[in-house]
Amino acid sequence: MNNKSMDAELSNWYSTYGLVTVERIFGLMSVRLSPEELRTVSCNANSPYYQLLQVPLKNIFNGIIMGQALDYREYAQKMLVDYLISGAANMAEEQAKPEGVRLELELMRSDLIESGDQFDLLQFEHHKLISESQRVLIDTAKSLPKPRVMIDEVLSQEIQTIAHSFLEQSEALSLKFRGYRTQFYQTILKARELLDSLPEYMNTFEGDQKHLEMLFFDSKLGEDAN
Template sequence: MSEAKSEIASSKWFSTYGIITAERILGKYQIKLAQDELITAIKSPFSFYHKLLEIPLKNVLNGIVLQQANDYHIYAQKLFIDYLLSGENSKEEGAQGASTREAMENERQQLVLLGEEYHKNEGEHNNLIASSQAALIKITHEFNVALEQAVTMLATTLKNVGLADAKTKARLAIIHALIFCNLSEPQLQSNPFLFTEKMNEILKISFKEDIKEKIMENLSVLLNIVLNFDANVETFIERGKEMSVRANSFRSEFHDTIIRVMELIKLLPEYRIDLDQDAINREPLYFDKSIGAL
């Protein structure tokens, strides 16, 4: 699901707001990581927590791009409102600037159609947020239950081999492995105890083969949820990618409409933009256009 370098974690927006946002998202799923664990998990593309965060963070990012597109849309509408209120479009066909006024009307009609498409897409974005959120809440509830069961069973196994403070260490070891262990299929085929070995970076004990097998038995339900995660959320990942393309397209199209309309306005012999009002109208447009760019 994740590229070697996460698009979201590497973005400028994420470096500014992402840690807080990620913390809040995990909180909704009743998952709490220490900040150093959270930062590491986000940067690790094969981490379960990274994969869990990627869908809602993508939705947040797409929402920002769509809002920027809407800001451009509103500004373009205001350009046309001021133009129409001036009466410039009502001049006789033979009056100077007729071809420009015709081009302006074509742009206005195209803007109306583009706006309708945008609002339809906005509804699809909200639907994606709701449906993916419902799926992730269900998965994370099952994950949290399985994690607590795994911690309890693992603690018993560790006590039996003489490890002190077994429950605390069991939890730390499992979370460590969930962050750092690459559970992609080729690695598992070559080393079925990969997760156990990653846990032992925290536990630091000598495992016999039968203990390794017992630990894997303790973790079986939890690991099954983790291993099936990608397949269970694949549709939301694809829809998020498609939404990102469309959101960027709307932002570009509304922006390009503004540029074309401004050039047409310059060609009108008598109509001039109210510069003071235009400065007010432009205020929402001072945002980072690179956010979410493809």
């Protein structure tokens, strides 16, 4: 993944979190820069410190998308659990809509559990990548010349090469996280449609403001990157 595409994906998010995030990332590497130096290295691809930032920023960005997918999954799970504990799922057939709706909801719940298990494995990959990349980047930061050189195109390219495989892995995870986010959201929409078709079920879950607040975020974050 080149720096141009990275900039395009992270620009809006970075403008919100800015130098505070950059300072914290460098803090983990035991790199202390002045505010002016932070501004310089955070926007200049010819800075070796800029290259040190790219993997951690991408991992943080992925973590946000992962969290959104988790919120969607939890919301879908709670919708279906609310339906199950309402008793509507066990109503006599003569009092209910066609059994196919209930069967579809049960299959949806099973699929959600299976997808959730796969998603949990993906989260493990994400945290493993963070751990491995941090170790390498911390060692790389320690090897940089002192006094610190803010702009060095050759050194910047060397670090870009070191970070390349991590960025590729991070981008692959990003695609998967966005895919799960969409999948879990589609589950919510389908479950809502099916539940609304059951006259004996009162969907009080979605009438609760605290539940709706789980969905108050930019669900398209990262989609413009490709």
